Amino acid sequence: MASDNELRLSSDDDRSSTTTTTSTGFTFEEVVGVVEGEQDQDQEVLLPRPGLTRSQAFNLYLSHAFSTWNARGYEFAAVLFTAAAYPNTLVAAALRMVIVYFAMILFSSYVGHWVERSPNRLRTLLSTIVCNRSSVIAGSFFWLLILSQEDLVGPDAVFVMPKNYVLKGAGFAVAMTLGIIERLSASGNLISMERDWVVTVAAPAGSPYDLSHLNAVMRRIDLVCKLLSPILISVIITTLDSVRIGVIYTGLTSFVCIPVEFFSAKKVWSHNAVLQVPKPLPPQHTASGGEPQAGTRSCMAQLRQFFKGLELYFSTPVWIPSMALALLHFNMLTWRATFITYLINIGYSLTVITVARAIGSVFEISSTVITPRGIEYMGKAHHHGYSPVTRDDDDEAGVRLITDDREENRNVQTLTGLQRFGLWGISWQLINTVPVVLALWVIAAQRDEAENLPTFVKRFIAERPPLDIGWSILLFSFLAFSRLGVWVFDLTTQQLTQTLVAPTQRSSFAGVENSVVNVFELLGAGTAIAFPRTEQYRWLALASLVSVVVSWLMYAVWVHRQRGHLVHWEKLGEGFCLRRGNW
Known part of the structure; x- marks a missing residue:
């Protein structure tokens, strides 16, 4: 035995x-x-x-934490560096944002393809770390040169370069290129970690360190870093009153973190036999000679590979949940630069915005605690009606994994819980977005009424009337509540794609998924650029609500197709009749 x-x-x-x-x-x-x-x-x-010891799990989390801390920090720092390099204009920031989004759309699928066909898991992960840290360190050098020109520093600065617009533009182009490499390598690191390492080492459902638990902890780390890393950079720059110190801090942090990430990742790999087994390569990635011929392919072949990735994406049984999640990235009622700028323009102070954003972050982090329990609870009750998604590629294995009925029942319960709790998450997001849009429209209407007052009336009142406290509380409260739903939906959809996509296709799927996400990010940014005036933002909010509705409809149709129903109406009827009988 x-x-x-x-x-x-x-x-x-x-x-x-x-x-x-x-x-x-x-x-x-x-x-x-x-x-x-x-x-x-x-x-x-x-x-x-498959499974992890406590020590292995700690080192896995540690490596992910340092990677995420640097990625989230540089993502925010690059915005500050661009604003400092080109003050009094939004052209450079908008140009950088559009170019980065286009690059992610074009190359994310190739990153996933590369991760998928790299058999050595440790070498793949370490390569993404080296590439990411090197691009940040080199990028920090060019940012330092740009921000050291005499028109951007004070007269008492230690290191000053003469003003030269040509060199400044060239340096900005290089820094932007390195920023694209940083984003792509960070994406590769995340794909390698979430779609390969975590899925491989996760214990069976219901055990310590199962997939739901690992996903929740990894996302909690991500959200905490998303909150704290930008704050620390802002505090350093504000306290020392120097953006160049922030650049130096960013470069040094990336350099110092390299050995820690290397050591923690290698320790997990060296003590886990499952991770050390080479990954199976998909048949289509191997040429007749036995080795991939990626380096010899023409541009047309690369383009065909790109469309082949899209074909793979839409052929999987979970492309609808993935697309529904990607569509939420069009939502402009999130804490992105355009929404923050709008709130400042209508009269909210930076302190109020910071507090509201921090409260929203608490709800985001709480989703990582609620989701594993919600999946388990939703999976236990009434999981009949489940129609499993079969994978024909598994027939080629020729080997059976002998499991008992109890473990197989846990698998079905987990999948049922993911589907049902994911529907709960996107529904919660939709319900709470409606009052956010309503409050924003009312506040905008009140602002318009104040702007349309006669001039002689404006002389006797404040230059900008105070915003309605009640509607402001409603706006920020339901905005915070909505963040709980969106991250519950994010976690459940991620586990669905981890579970229902074939093992030899997960990384490629994740790469194309990142491209789709950036398409909607780009559409959101382009829409904000097309409607830049403050009074037009209410229509952007309405478009955001429409995107959430469409996302809900897509996921609801998919769940209905998988389970045959959305709600147990007979159970609701029984409960209603029972309640009336008690009355």
Whole structure:
């Protein structure tokens, strides 16, 4: 008998049945990879059971925390550096934003493709770390040169360069290019970690460090870094009154974090036998000679690969939830630069905005605590009506993963819980977005009425009348509540894609998914540029509500198609009749 820490794998001549999957969605191919074809019939192989010890989980979280801290910090710092380099204009910031979005749309799928066909998990992750940190360090050098020109520093500055617009523009172009590399490498790091490492090592559902738990903790780390890392950079720049000190801090932080990330990632890999097994390569990635021929392909072949990635994306059973989540990135009622600028323009102070944003972050972080429990609760009750999504590619494994009925039941419960709790999350997002849009329209109307007052009346009142406190509380409260729903939906959709996409396609799928997300990010930015006036933002808010409605409809249709229903109306009827009987 195999111990509890081992998987018993046996060959089977019956190729008609699909390979049983664990709760994390990986098959025998992902656990063993190269074993197929090397064992005799009826031979049994005992391998370590997927899972993590406490020490391994700590090092996994530590590596992810440093990567996310640097990525979130540089994402915010680049905005500050651009504003300092080109004050009194938004052209440079808008240009940088549009170019970065276009680059992510074009190249994210290639990043996912590269992660997918890299068999050594440790080498792939470390490569993304080196590329990311190197681009930040080199970018900080060019930002320092740009911000050291005499028209951007005080007369008592230690290091001053003569003003030269040509060199400044060239330096900005190089810094922007390095910023694109930074974003792409950060995306590769996230794909490698979330779609490969985490899924591979996750324990079966219901066990410590199962996929729901790992996803929640990883996203909690991301959200905490998203909140604290920009704040620390802002405090350093404000306290020392020097953007150049912020540039130096950014470069040094990236340099110092490299050995910590290397050590923690390597420690997880070296103590986990499942991670050390080479990944199976998809057949389409291997040429007749046995090695990928990516370096010799023409531009047309690269373009065909791009469209092939889109074809892969839309052929998966979870492209609708993924697209629904991506559509939410069009929503302009989030704490992005355009929304913050709008709030400042209509009269809210930076202090009020900062407090409201911090409260929203609390709800975002709380979603990582609620989601694993919500998935478990929603999966236990009434999970009938589930129609499993089969994967034909698993037939090629030729090996069955022997699991007991209890584990298989946990898998079904987890998938049911993901579908139902994801619907709860997007519904919560929709319900709370409606009062946000209503409050914003009322506040905008009150502002318009004040602007239209006669001139002699304006002389006897304040130059800008105070904003209505009640509607302001309504606006920021429901905006904070909505952040809970969107991140619940994000976590459940991520686990659905981790579970229902074939192991040899997860990374490529994630790369195309990032491209789709950036399409909607670009559309949101372009819409804000097309309607730049403050009084037009109410229409952007209405368009954001429409995007949330469409997202809800897409996901609801998908859930109905999978489960055959959205709500147990018979249960609601029974409860209503019972309540009337008690009355």
